[in-house]
Amino acid sequence: MNTFPSTFRGLQQLMVQLRAPGGCPWDIEQTSSSLMKYFLEETYELLDAIEENDPILIMEEIGDLIFNLVFHIQIAKEENHFNERSVFEAIIKKLIRRHPHVFSNMDLKKTDEVVENWQKIKKTERKNSSLSILDGIPKTLPALSQAQTLQQRASDMAFDWETITEVQEKIFEEIEELEDSIEQQDKEEEIGDILFSIVNLARWMKIDAEFALRKADKKFKKRFEIMENLAFKRKLEFKSLSMEDKNSLWEEAKSMHKNIQERIDLNKQPTDHY
Numbered sequence: 273m274n275t276f277p278s279t280f281r282g283l284q285q286l287m288v289q290l291r292a293p294g295g296c297p298w299d300i301e302q303t304s305s306s307l308m309k310y311f312l313e314e315t316y317e318l319l320d321a322i323e324e325n326d327p328i329l330i331m332e333e334i335g336d337l338i339f340n341l342v343f344h345i346q347i348a349k350e351e352n353h354f355n356e357r358s359v360f361e362a363i364i365k366k367l368i369r370r371h372p373h374v375f376s377n378m379d380l381k382k383t384d385e386v387v388e389n390w391q392k393i394k395k396t397e398r399k400n401s402s403l404s405i406l407d408g409i410p411k412t413l414p415a416l417s418q419a420q421t422l423q424q425r426a427s428d429m430a431f432d433w434e435t436i437t438e439v440q441e442k443i444f445e446e447i448e449e450l451e452d453s454i455e456q457q458d459k460e461e462e463i464g465d466i467l468f469s470i471v472n473l474a475r476w477m478k479i480d481a482e483f484a485l486r487k488a489d490k491k492f493k494k495r496f497e498i499m500e501n502l503a504f505k506r507k508l509e510f511k512s513l514s515m516e517d518k519n520s521l522w523e524e525a526k527s528m529h530k531n532i533q534e535r536i537d538l539n540k541q542p543t544d545h546y
Contacts, residue, residue, distance in 0.1 A: 283339065284356070287346045304347055311340045312412075323486070369393065391428055405429055416482040419471040427475075436476045443469045491529070498525040 274289070276282035290299040318333035349355045370393050373380035380386050395405070405425050409418060426432065433439050446469050450462035474481040499521045503510040510518070 280338075280342075280356075283342050284346070287339075287342050291346060291350070299343075302343065302347070304344055307340065307343060307347075311337075311344075314340055319486075323490070369397075388428070391425075414482055416467075416471055416485060419468050420475050420481050423472050423475050433472075433476075436473070439469070439473050439476050443473060495522070495525045495529045498528055 276286045287299075290296045314333065314336045318330065318337055321329040321333045345354075345356050345359060368375045370390055372378035372389070372393075373386060378389070380389060391405075394408070395403075405428065406422060409421050409425070411418075413421065423432075433442070443466065446462060446466045450459060450466060453459045453462050471481040474484060499518075500510060502521055502524060503513070508517075510521075513521070
């Protein structure tokens with residue numbers, strides 16, 4: 273049985289063997305493009321592990337993600353595009369260049385100043401100085417994250433509402449436009465505008481819209497599962513219940529879920545040791 277050192281180099285050696293003649297047919301067939309969906313899946317699995325605050329699961333998912341990165345590097349090496357040294361050299365140079373307040377004499381004390389200077393440096397790094405401030409935002413970002421990034425970039429250029437009241441009023445304005453729309457295509461557009469406006473409100477409140485919606489999704493899932501379980505234990509056919517009965521189960525599930533969450537939060541609180 274082959275053994276590999278528990279290091280980045282060991283993982284690279286394993287990857288080479290998987291891709292070598294006589295290795296794994298599946299691994300040999302993969303390309304950077306074919307690996308995209310797996311990379312995305314592993315990224316979301318790591319996010320789930322972080323949300324669950326499970327250190328062991330986080331460790332495992334980080335390993336899966338690193339393996340995906342090693343896979344991409346190996347393919348690039350085989351195609352003579354770049355190697356791991358090129359990757360590390362590029363990121364180290366970039367981080368030093370974008371942290372002049374750490375690696376040179378620039379005096380930046382506040383986080384906002386650091387972020388503003390980071391964006392300025394990024395813009396000077398672009399080959400074409402006429403490129404938009406909105407360039408470089410990944411097209412594959414989840415829609416809520418992409419919207420919030422677009423809005424923040426625009427705000428950095430002083431294109432923003434002056435007060436949060438205006439942001440809230442814009443939401444109601446978009447809802448009115450939805451109510452006035454007739455064609456399905458127009459309704460779709462107005463729904464998009466409403467979502468975009470709500471994301472902007474989240475940005476003004478310094479809330480990550482993507483994370484907030486993920487939390488809401490998770491809460492709904494937990495409560496719905498409790499509701500289903502209550503119906504099952506009472507030998508009720510959930511789908512056939514009246515809406516009134518379903519609402520009653522939902523309120524019961526909400527109360528149970530809140531109690532469970534309160535106990536979890538209580539257990540997370542630090543205890544005093546005397």
